[in-house]
Amino acid sequence: MDLIQVLSKVIDISHSNIDINARINGILKILERNLENSTAAIYVLEKDRRLTLKYSTRRDPLILALSEFRPLLGEGVPGSVAQKREAQLFDIRSLPKRFGFLLLTQLDKVISDYSQFAFLPLSDESRCYGVLMIFSSRGTPFSEGEKRVFELVSKELTGLLKASELYRESGRRITELMALSEIGKVLISGRDLNSILRETALIVAKTLEADYVRILLKEKNGERSFRLTTYGHADDNVKEEIEAIEERLIREKGSLPNTSFDTYSIYAYPLVSKNVVIGVISVLARGEGKDDEKYHLLETISNYLSNGLENIILRAQLNDILAELNSANQRLIEQEKLKSLGEMTANIAHEIKNPLVVIGGFAKRLAKKLPLEQKERRYLNIILNEVSRLENILNEVLAYAKDVPLKRTLINMDELLSELIHFLKSDPHWDKVEIVKECEDGIPPVSCDPEQMKQVFFNIFVNAFEAMGAEGKIVVKIFKTEEGQTGYLCVSISDTGGGIDPLIFDNIFNPFFTTKERGTGLGLSISNKIVLSHRGKIEVENKRGVGATFLVYLPLNQNSTSEAGNGKMAQKKG
């Protein structure tokens, strides 16, 4: 072979602009073309300290047999060349049996195709990148010149392998940085947690070429509720497998299981914030066996995501609090509006009251003094009735608009209700209404303003009476209950009036809302206001077609002195 020509061609290719793998294969071809009846291939040393046959130009039986085997560093002739970084040359007689791979019996048949064997380390001072193998079927051994060419070609190939590794590494790094930068953009996008997790799952799927990505996130520290975000599809048995991994990762912080199926692998990594597992990110990707690069990529993404999510979660919590604050504020504004509306109404009512008294007063005098014909007397009666109706409305409006201080005493609620029920039943209109009262044993006296509480119950009873069309059953129950640290006395009043129309349900506590022809719409809002000023609450349970139950809660063991409205609204249950 023309050694100078070979070398110049090798250097030309080695320094060309074409793809690195093509350059390496090109150099192997030049060697094969210039050495008669020969073949060349390269074993590449990988991170797991095994050699993989990555470069060859021919489908040669010996090369195919070798490519099925990945020897360890030091194993067999190629392994020892890579380890010692020293070239070894043999002819068929001096060649160790089966290249030293004693279990690889299939080599026996194909080795005999060749008679000269050269193994050259592709290495520099720091490390070995692989082994160049040149096999030839000619009888004569390789000349000194050829050996010198092999040496120089090896140096070129070493440089190319080094560059290839660098490219791969930077390619990996670029993928990683791109993924992180995309995730970073999503994290700072200010969107809500759900869409952030969805976007992130998508990016992870793209980066890791995954079929299925799951992000499991604890809702709040210490609580066993989770938020699950998925992307892509997976079979149920695979999902079960992932769930088991998630559970293990959450239980045993930091352990890193990986499960490989025939054609799929599961990669999972915990999301850790402040030393606590806050979730798990799991990926299902094609390909048998564990791919270190994918695993490393997932690890990097998980760490990055953990930090970012911590902030997002904090922000989400902050947003929740802000929203709550906002709605509280909104409620306050509404109340202020109602209050100023109430004050205005009170002023108007007050101004109307005097002229009304004058009209009514003199109409009465007219009725008394003048000998009127029947017809005119009827007109006067109409005026008087309307005046007294207007007066009632004004009294209610004025009562609603003004804060009445509570005159608290300790009250036996059972007795108070008995009195009220007795009062109601003394009216013959209530004859067809059955009122049943049940009182739990051991109800302590409750601190409240008895007159105002009577008004509360009176309004509820009257509404029940009207909802039932003056005929039906009212069940009153008095019992104790607890909410949080506070004990409450509860009076429930259930009627058989068919329940409240859902369309108006939200309005029943609003002032001036009424379904009655002659109502002011203040009854329930006054009741609610009174109960709120007692620091209690009214709840409504509505059974459509059956009836409504009003539950009035009054706190027990109350020794508070300030009784201003505490801003809580009445609660309604559908």
Add this chain to the structure above:
Amino acid sequence: MRGKKNILIVDDEENIRLLYKEELQDEGFEVDLAENGYEAIEKVRAKDYDLVVLDIKMPGMDGIKTLTEIKSIKKDLPVILCSAYSEYKQDLTSWVSEEYVVKSADTTELKQKIKALLKI
């Protein structure tokens, strides 16, 4: 026995004064009128009334101030406060007035309370 009982009605609204005057005269009372707190105090100083009907909401000196002033002049003169505000009912027990009525076209309550205070 002394003759007719003297009642002073204090209200800034002319028609209310007229209504109350006629209603009370029908009941056989002697009625004087005052249209504000200052005038009421002058009249209380000048004449021995048996009872005062006093409106709360008046411009200038309101009913509560007038009441305090009247009581400082004549401690035992019974006063009935009256107003459109029904809710004053509750806290007025602590006031020094003897009674309280909510203004109404129906003067029955007012008349009843006057008679009760005058023991008629």
